[in-house]
Amino acid sequence: MESVFASQVSVSVVVPVFNTEQYLWECLTSLENQQLSSLEVIVVIDASPDKSYQLATRFAQQSHLAIRIVNLDKNVGLAQARNIGMSHAKGQYLGFLDSDDYVDENMYQHLFNEASQQQADWVSCGFSKFSAHGVECYAHQNISENTSVCNKLFRREFIFEHQIVFPQGELFEDEIFSYMAELFADTVVHIEQAYYFYRHNPQGICRRAGADKHRLYARMSSIGDFMQRMEQSKLLPKAAPLCLEMLCRHAYLQLRTQVSWFDLLCYWRFTQHLIEKYQLNNSDSQTQDNYFVSSFSKWQSREWALWLIRIRAGRANYAVE
Incomplete structure (x- = not known):
């Protein structure tokens, strides 16, 4: 496994996991189906009380993907789990995938090609929001409407050079990260295709009733x-x-x-x-x-x-x- 990680990696995808056992296999399968071959996946189990760690381990054992599992003893929250995942990344570009979502098989190949060809600091694509009520597609270019980090790839050296991290212990960590990346970037690319599939989860921390x-x-x-x-x-x-x-x-x-x-x-x-x-x-x-x-x-x-x-x-x- 270590020799795989030591080779040139185009994209590192960080997948923070907490209480999403029922969706995790679908999430990881969408990464396994990616057309981009030089892909590594960093799964950060954020002290999840369910069986997510066992499921991720079983998936890694049977998958051809280069998967690194980071199993945290203490829950640190989404922001810090992503920061920890970034610290393990070796790819030219960084991606983030929430463990209850999934991606189109062409997403990282297309985004990486566009970013490489135009030497972009980051690149984004459209996304689809789905629930039992149907699917809605979005392709915002304006950063105020495009603040999620999950439909993007960020050049890793660019992120580390400008010390862009997720603010620990705060909600809307995506928004702060994306705005910082927008303001520091010299070249940004937008792709309209909706490659990211975002699950509308009414139990999410930002969507629970009364929140x-x-x-x-x-x-x-x-x-x-x-x-x-x-x-x-x-x-x-x-x-x-x-x-x-x-x-x-x-x-x-x-x-x-x-x-x-x-x-x-x-x-x-x-x-x-x-x-x-x-x-x-x-x-x-x-x-x-x-x-x-x-x-x-x-x-x-x-x-x-x-x-x-x-x-x-x-x-x-x-x-x-």
Whole structure:
């Protein structure tokens, strides 16, 4: 096995695993079926209480894939599990696959070829979201709509050179990682084909019923840390238009969530605080046609109008909690 890992690897795919025993075999099979031959898979078992470790071991024993299994004694969370997986990677490019999802057999071959030909720092493809209710396909190029790391390949040297890691202990770790990669990158490639299949899991940490309030404050923490890093890394002048769009978009989308009126106002005022603190209004001229920026600018000082918008959005039951 070690001789396989020592040879040239085109793509390393990190698969963090926690409580996904029922989906893991399908996930790993989709990697085994990849057309790209120089592929390594790093499975990080994040102290999963189910039989995921045994299943992954059995799969590795019968598979032709170069599979490395990292079995953690203590649960560290998705972000740190991915960071640990990255530390074991040897590929030219890094990919991430959630263990309850799967990928098309052509995904990594196509993405690697495009990235290599154009010497891209990272490349993304479209993805399909599926559930019992059907399938929806997405092919966003704008980074604010394309924040998942799972439909992408990142040049490994680029990631390590700029010390881009997943923020430990925070939700929305994909978003922070993707924004950092966008801002540091010289060349980015987008492919419209939907090669990644994302399972809509209502039990996921960001989708469980009643989780909106937790998500709101987790997003505040993540975005606050992100803005601080932008300032420290001297990227803020370049990043200002993108940051303004991100902040306004997230604030406006909170109108659709099931949080109290008090929590909603806290988020909008927090957003305004960050815009003023980092002087992002100076980039208004570059984002004046953006829907979310113009909407936030229009409604931020008219809280009574926000109340009406919220009622029309069908969140009246949460308005006075």
